[in-house]
Amino acid sequence: MARMSLDLTVNGERRKVDVDTRTTVLDLLREQLGLTGSKKGCDHGQCGACTVLVAGRRVLGCLVLAVTLEGAEVTTVEGLADGDDLHPVQRAFLDADAFQCGYCTPGQLCSAVGMLREVGEGWPSVVTPPGATVSVSSLGPDEVRERMSGNLCRCGAYVNIVPAVLAARR
Amino acid sequence: MTVTDRRTPVRGGVGTSAPRPDGVAKVAGRFAFSSDLFADGMVWGHVLRSPYPSARIRRIDVGPALAIAGVHAVVTASDVPGVNAYGLEHTDQPVFAEDVVRFTGEAVAAIAADHPETARRAAAAVVVEYEPLEPLVDAEAAITAAPIHPDGNVFAHLLISHGDPAATGDVVVEGTYEVGMQDQAFMGPESGLAIPADDGGVDLHMSTQWLHVDRDQVASALALPPGLVRMTLAGVGGAFGAREDVSLQVHICLLALHTGRPVKMVFSREESFLGHVHRHPCRMAYRHHATRDGRLVKVEARMVFDGGAYASTSGPVLTNACCFAAGPYAVPNAVVEGWAVRTNNPPCGAMRGFGAVQACFAHESQMDKLAAALGMDPVELRLRNAMQTGDRLITGQLISGTAPVAELIRTCSAAPLPPQDPAPDPMARPGGSGRSADPDRVRRGVGFAVSIKNLMYSAGFDDFSTARVRLADGAATVTCAAAEVGQGFVTLAQQIVREVLQVEDVVISAADTSSIASAGSTSASRQTWMSGGAVEGAARAVLRRREAGETGEIEETYEHHHKPTTPLGADGQGDAHVSYVFAAHRAVVDVDLDLGLVRVVEIATSQDVGRVMNPVQVTGQIEGGIAQGVGLAVMEEIVMDGGLVRNASFTDYLIPTALDMPEVTVAALIEQPEPGAPFGAKGVGEPPTISSSAAVAAAVRDATGLDLPRIPIRPQDIALAGS
Ligand code: FES
Ligand code: FES
Numbered sequence: 001m002a003r004m005s006l007d008l009t010v011n012g013e014r015r016k017v018d019v020d021t022r023t024t025v026l027d028l029l030r031e032q033l034g035l036t037g038s039k040k041g042c043d044h045g046q047c048g049a050c051t052v053l054v055a056g057r058r059v060l061g062c063l064v065l066a067v068t069l070e071g072a073e074v075t076t077v078e079g080l081a082d083g084d085d086l087h088p089v090q091r092a093f094l095d096a097d098a099f100q101c102g103y104c105t106p107g108q109l110c111s112a113v114g115m116l117r118e119v120g121e122g123w124p125s126v127v128t129p130p131g132a133t134v135s136v137s138s139l140g141p142d143e144v145r146e147r148m149s150g151n152l153c154r155c156g157a158y159v160n161i162v163p164a165v166l167a168a169r170r
Numbered sequence: 171m172t173v174t175d176r177r178t179p180v181r182g183g184v185g186t187s188a189p190r191p192d193g194v195a196k197v198a199g200r201f202a203f204s205s206d207l208f209a210d211g212m213v214w215g216h217v218l219r220s221p222y223p224s225a226r227i228r229r230i231d232v233g234p235a236l237a238i239a240g241v242h243a244v245v246t247a248s249d250v251p252g253v254n255a256y257g258l259e260h261t262d263q264p265v266f267a268e269d270v271v272r273f274t275g276e277a278v279a280a281i282a283a284d285h286p287e288t289a290r291r292a293a294a295a296v297v298v299e300y301e302p303l304e305p306l307v308d309a310e311a312a313i314t315a316a317p318i319h320p321d322g323n324v325f326a327h328l329l330i331s332h333g334d335p336a337a338t339g340d341v342v343v344e345g346t347y348e349v350g351m352q353d354q355a356f357m358g359p360e361s362g363l364a365i366p367a368d369d370g371g372v373d374l375h376m377s378t379q380w381l382h383v384d385r386d387q388v389a390s391a392l393a394l395p396p397g398l399v400r401m402t403l404a405g406v407g408g409a410f411g412a413r414e415d416v417s418l419q420v421h422i423c424l425l426a427l428h429t430g431r432p433v434k435m436v437f438s439r440e441e442s443f444l445g446h447v448h449r450h451p452c453r454m455a456y457r458h459h460a461t462r463d464g465r466l467v468k469v470e471a472r473m474v475f476d477g478g479a480y481a482s483t484s485g486p487v488l489t490n491a492c493c494f495a496a497g498p499y500a501v502p503n504a505v506v507e508g509w510a511v512r513t514n515n516p517p518c519g520a521m522r523g524f525g526a527v528q529a530c531f532a533h534e535s536q537m538d539k540l541a542a543a544l545g546m547d548p549v550e551l552r553l554r555n556a557m558q559t560g561d562r563l564i565t566g567q568l569i570s571g572t573a574p575v576a577e578l579i580r581t582c583s584a585a586p587l588p589p590q591d592p593a594p595d596p597m598a599r600p601g602g603s604g605r606s607a608d609p610d611r612v613r614r615g616v617g618f619a620v621s622i623k624n625l626m627y628s629a630g631f632d633d634f635s636t637a638r639v640r641l642a643d644g645a646a647t648v649t650c651a652a653a654e655v656g657q658g659f660v661t662l663a664q665q666i667v668r669e670v671l672q673v674e675d676v677v678i679s680a681a682d683t684s685s686i687a688s689a690g691s692t693s694a695s696r697q698t699w700m701s702g703g704a705v706e707g708a709a710r711a712v713l714r715r716r717e718a719g720e721t722g723e724i725e726e727t728y729e730h731h732h733k734p735t736t737p738l739g740a741d742g743q744g745d746a747h748v749s750y751v752f753a754a755h756r757a758v759v760d761v762d763l764d765l766g767l768v769r770v771v772e773i774a775t776s777q778d779v780g781r782v783m784n785p786v787q788v789t790g791q792i793e794g795g796i797a798q799g800v801g802l803a804v805m806e807e808i809v810m811d812g813g814l815v816r817n818a819s820f821t822d823y824l825i826p827t828a829l830d831m832p833e834v835t836v837a838a839l840i841e842q843p844e845p846g847a848p849f850g851a852k853g854v855g856e857p858p859t860i861s862s863s864a865a866v867a868a869a870v871r872d873a874t875g876l877d878l879p880r881i882p883i884r885p886q887d888i889a890l891a892g893s
Contacts (some may be wrong), residue, residue, distance in 0.1 A: 036206035037199020039407070041357045042439040046820035047484040077199030090774040094189065097786045100794060101656025102196030103203060103358040103407030127597040142597065145828040152820065154357045154408050155656050156797025159791065169320055 008069050010035065011079025019066045026050045026061030029076060037077040037106045041152070048151035051107040051114070052076045058114030077106035080113065089113055090166040096164035100155035108151045112165045115147045136169050183669040183719025184849055187786035190661045191678060192654070204377035204404035205361035205436045212363070213242050215422045215435035216289035218279040218296050218443060218601070220271035223305035223514040224318065224893065227269055231280060231297040240284040241292045250424065252393030256416045258383065263480035263517065265391050265420045271300070272318060272479035273516050274814050275444030282425040282433050283478040305514035305813035308477035309453070312511040318479075324617060325477045325484040325510040326483040328492045330742025332502035337670050339459025339467035341537075343539040347456065348880040350807035351476075352449035352798075354521050355825050358407015360417045360445060361436040364426035371398030372423045372469040377406040379413045379653050382688035391420045392427065396683075400421065403681040409655035410798070411520030411632075412446040414693055415482050442816035447482045447519030448808055450475040450510070454532040459503075464546050466555045468503035469564070470494040471532070475510040475518075476524075482519030484510040489629060490525030492742065495535035496564050498575045498622035498752050499555040504564035514813045520693055522798060523859045526623040531881055534619040534864035548868075549583045549618055557622070557752075566743040572842040574778050575752050579620060580775035581838035582754035588833065590614055600760050600767035602829050607762045614771075615761060617868025620754045621861035624747040625853050626696040630737045633696070633748075636687040637704035639667060640725040641712050645675035648708075651839070652689035652701040653681060657855055658787040659697050663705045665784060666848070670709035671716075687729070695751065695853025698783065703730035703848040733846060749844055752778040753857035755796075755865035757803075761873040766885030768804045768870055770832040773862055777836075780844040780852035788854050793834045795858025801826050802859075803866035807882050 002021045005120070009015070010033060017032055029035040029052070041049030043062045050061035053075040066085045080087040089112045092098070099105045120136050127146040128134050134143065153161065182188035195201040232244040247266040253262045254268065267278050267702050279296050283289035306315050314324045362376035371394060378384050381401045389396040406413065418435045425433040437445055457470040473491055477484035489508040495506045521527075541548035556575035564566055591598070599607045627633040637650040646667045654660045664676040679685070689701045707728030715724045738744040756774040761767070773796050780789050805824045809816040817823045843850025863881055871878050876891050 030206075030599070034201075034208075036202070036208075039203070039358065040205065040436070042820050044439065044819060044821070046439075047357065061790075069681075074580070081198055085199065086194070093197050094193050097190070097193075099193075099196060099656075099788055100658070100790060101356070101358065101406060101408040102192070102201055103356070103656075105196055106199050109197065127595075142595075145831075146597075146602075147827045149827040152825060152827060154355055154410070154798075154825060155790075156794030156831065158221065158797065158826075158828045159793040159834055160790065162828065 004067050006066060006070055008071065009073045011075060021067050023066045024062050025052065025064045025066050025069060028066040029061060032034055035076050035078055038086050040105055048111060049104050049107040051110045051151065053114050056114065056117055077109055092164040092168035096160040096167065097161040098164040099157050104151060104153045108161060110133055110152045111148060112168065116169065122168060139166065139169065141166065180668045180672045180674050182665060182674060184665050184783055187784055188665050190662055191664060192659060192660060201590065202405050203358050203407050204375060205358060205365040206374050206525055207375055207404055207434065209363060209365055209432035211432050212432040212586060213282045213284055213429060214286040214289050215425050215433045216281050216286065216291040216293050217277050217418065217421055218583055220267065220276040220278055220663060222271055222300055222302050223274045224303040225271050225300040227271065228299040228301055228812045230279065234295040234297060235292040238288065238292045238295060240288040242282040242578055243425055244279055244281050244296065245424055245428055246279045250391055252391045255704050256391060256420060257481055258389040258483050259485055260321065260481040264307065275516060277421065280421040280425055281362055282429050306815050307513055307515055307584040309474050309511050309513055312513045313509055318514065323512040325481050325512060326488045326697055328488055328508040328742060330492055330504060330506040330564055332566060332743065335503065335505045337468045337503040340462045341460050341543050342457060343536060343543050344457045345426065345536055345539055345879060346849065347454045347535055347664060349452050349528045349531055350882055351451040351803050351810065352806050353443060353808055353823060354410035354412035355671055355823065356408030356410055356412060359437040359439060359442040362418055362422055363423040363432060363434045365432040366426045366430055369398060371400065372426055374419060375398045375402050375404040377404050377413060379655060379693055380410050380691035381651050381653065381683050384419050385683045387416050388419050401683045403653055406653060406655040409692065410522045411693060414520045415447050439820060440818045442494060443739055447517045449521035450477060450487055450518040450528065452476065452528045454528065456536050458530055458536045460540055460544065464544050464551050464554050466499055466501045467893055469501050471495045471506045473508040476513055476515055477510045478513060478515045478517035482517050484518065485527040490624065491529045491745065493563060493565050494529045494622050494765060495533060497530065498620050500556045500557050500561040501564055506564065511802060515810055516815065522795065523856050524694065526621060526860050527863060529653055530619065530621045530860050531864045531867065534861065536870055542582060549579060552620055553579050565738060565746060567745045567747060571749050571844050572778065572780065573750065573752065574840045574842050575620065577840050578752055578754040578776040578778060582756050583618060585756065585835050585837040588758055588772045600762040600769040601765060606658050607765060611763045612759050613763060613873040615759050615869040615873025617757045617865045617872055619861035619864035619868060621857060621858055622750055622752050623860055625699060625749045625751055626694050626732055627796060628735055629746045630735055633690055634701060634729055634731045635689040635700040636727065636729045637701060637708045638686055638725065638727040639705065639708040639712050641671060642722065642723040644673055645677065646671055646673050647677045647679055648705055649679045649822055650689050650701055650705060651681045651683060651686050652697050653692040655692050657791065658784065660702060661787060662698060662783055666702055666705045667709045670706060670713055673846050678764060689767040695856045698851055698853045699847050700730055704728050704860060706848045739745060749847065749852065751852045751857050755861040757865035757869040759866060759869040759873055761870055761888065764889060766889030768883065770800050770866055772833040772835060772865040774835040774837050775858065776840060777854065777857055778852060779839045779841060779854055780847055781841050781850040782839055783849065783851045788839065789836060791854045792836060792858045796853065797826050797831055799859045799862030800832060803863040803881050804883050845886040
């Protein structure tokens with residue numbers, strides 16, 4: 001069983017870790033770094049509960065091997081807030097009651113943060129009309145639903161998640 | 171009990187959208203779910219499961235597993251010190267299979283090892299010699315087949331005979347309906363942490379729906395006095411009924427006692443699909459009789475529910491299905507026969523709606539058929555027969571509480587229909603991003619359904635909840651073992667105490683079995699009434715002492731019971747239920763006739779809530795319940811094949827995403843305070859799931875003209891109909 005040492009930044013903190021090369025980012029975070037905020041709903045890339053940000057882009061922590069993250073900057077749900085100051089997306093989820101059990105929530109939050117950045121950079125989605133440009137300010141519910149459709153919520157809080165994401169733009 | 175309309179002076183009291191006390195921790199990633207727990211020296215548990223639906227176990231050799239480095243223990247049936255069985259209603263499910271396995275996924279052995287992967291490898295190394303047997307997978311056949319368990323194949327057989335069984339109507343419609351096996355599919359798989367204690371007992375931290383009955387089942391299997399099994403509720407990642415039964419509780423406690431170490435176990439998604447009960451699949455044959463002007467004369471039904479290998483709550487599920495077989499209508503005569511049987515399919519038990527979901531699909535399909543036969547508007551037919559206070563259920567029980575069925579039907583059906591875009595965005599067509607649909611072959615349909623369900627446990631069960639309230643230094647602390655599963659009980663408990671004691675600062679302490687007696691289960695939409703009532707009772711007792719002039723710390727414990735019920739008699743008559751809750755749903759769908767794809771455009775709903783305790787949370791329950799109802803109508807089914815589960819993953823068992831979720835219009839929340847209910851409030855969690863499935867199915871029929879007697883409605887049911 002091969003091991004590798006790895007240097008990465010997690011929520012702004014430099015971490016040096018020794019990992020079994022088969023370890024996923026999700027297991028590294030949860031089991032080795034004690035960051036249990038990111039959740040495992042399936043471990044197979046099917047539910048989105050493990051969504052974290054790598055260099056600001058959303059990835060599924062259960063599908064990325066930790067060893068691919070040498071030098072990378074990882075942000076998890078624990079790193080979204082600035083101290084006690086919640087991230088606008090976290091605030092918006094609270095205000096809109098965009099969760100019940102909260103198990104999908106860390107993934108929803110990271111996904112929303114990454115998604116808003118993608119939109120800010122003009123990435124079209126499958127529902128963006130051909131040739132149209134997208135922007136954060138013109139984002140509508142259909143775009144949010146499409147772009148957040150990889151994050152399952154069995155409590156069915158979608159009706160509140162979509163407006164929460166839209167409200168968080170301000 | 172007090173029902174007040176005045177504005178609450180204290181912030182966050184009853185009737186306000188008080189925020190969840192655990193909300194900030196949940197969005198900050200600090201809320202500890204059971205899968206997040208950790209203890210020093212902890213090892214990992216894993217369960218070896220049967221690959222066969224039915225087989226004799228010839229031999230088990232755990233030697234090769236024990237020989238693997240890092241393996242601390244391997245336990246089987248012979249290591250269970252107490253009763254090798256558990257179960258909510260009947261103790262018929264082995265902790266570990268002994269001589270036979272009765273379903274795919276049945277536990278055979280459990281392993282503790284230094285790493286979850288070591289434990290998995292060790293499980294694969296256990297040698298089990300099986301002699302596969304022909305599985306019994308047909309529920310109808312199970313009634314008369316040779317028993318596959320010493321307790322027999324029939325969990326429950328119920329007959330209801332109401333009024334004149336020979337009565338007939340001018341117009342008769344018949345139908346046979348089926349409901350597939352739905353999974354609760356909560357996002358946080360089963361997990362727990364068991365820590366052995368110096369006194370020979372064990373501390374179990376677990377996500378569950380009912381701490382005290384888990385504790386009793388664990389204690390009996392471990393041959394420990396209940397006091398030595400101490401359970402604490404760990405964060406619950408959704409429940410929906412699937413956490414009512416014991417899953418891994420006994421296994422990890424046994425491993426902890428064997429190894430002398432803390433043991434943690436977390437199910438994979440596949441294990442979760444195999445390791446908990448599902449919603450009963452069933453077949454229901456109906457005959458409705460009515461007068462020519464649309465008055466129901468008689469309902470006849472025969473229902474067969476497949477309970478799978480072990481009893482779980484099959485009996486009460488069937489009782490519900492039979493009691494509500496005729497729906498929320500005044501029906502003078504009824505003959506209902508129900509069976510819940512044992513097969514080699516996965517065990518079935520509680521899921522949101524608990525028997526009422528299946529019955530609702532059938533009785534509402536029948537109401538539409540009857541309306542068509544009468545040439546009458548389906549909403550008008552329902553209004554004409556709507557149950558009201560003073561009517562009787564087909565069990566003869568008087569509906570003494572509120573029953574605003576007509577109001578629900580009127581308000582829900584009056585909601586404006588969503589506009590039909592003459593040039594719809596191709597992305598808004600059925601199938602979402604599938605651009606292959608021919609717009610001329612997309613049809614819109616509208617369907618309507620109404621439901622009834624009981625609140626709380628029924629049929630003579632002495633249901634109660636216990637709560638303690640302590641007032642000190644202007645702040646209150648609530649202790650109650652009610653399981654918060656995301657439904658918001660902790661919010662409600664704060665609101666009630668604020669309202670009664672007029673203090674804003676209310677702390678909810680951890681739910682466990684050591685500090686207080688049972689709160690009962692978080693199921694049957696009962697915690698608002700039962701534990702809400704216990705919290706209110708304790709707070710009022712504190713208030714009385716404060717008003718009598720006591721200062722300093724005041725603490726009171728209160729046990730809340732609802733009015734007694736009785737089991738049904740031999741003719742299915744009796745006062746089995748405490749209270750009822752009603753809802754109406756109208757679904758609007760677009761259906762692609764060629765591809766068989768359905769887009770649920772909108773669900774309008776009216777719900778009977780007694781009183782709105784927390785507007786935001788009530789709406790959240792309604793939306794979430796509708797998501798699961800829509801899922802059952804057009805997406806969700808555990809596909810069984812000769813006793814094997816074919817789709818135990820989120821790639822193959824699809825649940826609604828944000829794209830599948832329809833718009834939800836809450837047309838009305840009918841507030842008629844329920845006599846006997848704390849603050850007049852009825853539970854709100856289940857009704858949204860019950861009639862939403864039936865409404866969607868009706869809407870798809872309206873769009874396609876097809877019969878569609880089975881849910882979920884699959885694309886092939888539409889696209890290949892008639893071919
Ligand atoms: S846990 Fe990674 S997608 Fe489900
Ligand atoms: S809040 Fe429970 S799964 Fe989303």
